[in-house]
Amino acid sequence: MHAQEYIDLVKSTLDALDPKSLDQLVDAFHTTYSKGGNIYTMGNGGSGASASHAAGDFLKGASYGLDKRFKMICLNDNLPSMMAIANDIGWESIFIEPLKNFLQPQDLVIGISGSG
Template sequence: MSTTPTNLLDNSIAATARCIESLKEIRAEIDRAAELILKTVRSGNKLLICGNGGSAAEAQHFSTELVGRYFKNRRSLPSVALSSDGSLITCIGNDYGFDAAFSRQIEGLAKPGDVVIGITSSGNSANILAALETAKKLGLESISFLGRGGGKARGMATVDLIIPGDSGRCAQEAHLFLVHHFCDLIDAAVE
């Protein structure tokens, strides 16, 4: 059987559907993360969200939905995508190394009650590991969006959202789905 664009599309749709369906396996962790996110935004505290590459885009997407709006006109909610400031990232990278790109920002921006969210499909990004370690040192709660078994980040956060399977693509698609799920919950809970 030859590979055609139609076959590739059908296979991709089927793989994504299986991936999203697999989220039922981590429903308890999703519910725990939702409770933590809702508690944080209801109390006026902020989410500090970080990721690299495609995960940086997801961090920015999540933060944008909170500070701007998702569907409902509601108050702006405090959130920072730590990958967004190129000048700051390059300053920290130059002076402290790229592994400190997010942890240094958490040290300067975090207040008690804030939550750190680290997004990495491999679970092995050194700057995400440092961010989660810094959150722990500061007494902050954290959520990790992971894939491929969780990697080195597994167990570092208050709540791990480890997407079942070994596909980085699936993990990123599921992470975006979860971002939208949490935004749905926030819109329903916050005026």
């Protein structure tokens, strides 16, 4: 891919974004942050890597210099727990079971899927 093709792809991707949906996401983050809630991310495959990276960005980048920091946890970063749950209960429960232990009303859960 040449530079102009990449630029065109980025532009078309940005044009396809729904600003209202982005505003809703920002509002959800702000509400959760204001209430002291945790933000849980999760994803499968490459989306799992994106979920993990997002948590890292918020723990370091978005929280840097703040007295009150973001509390973001990626559910697929605990591989031993995921494997135990998958083995003993089933793959469909790898994200639900940890949330049963920790989820509170002020928390936010974000599932990331790059392919639907």
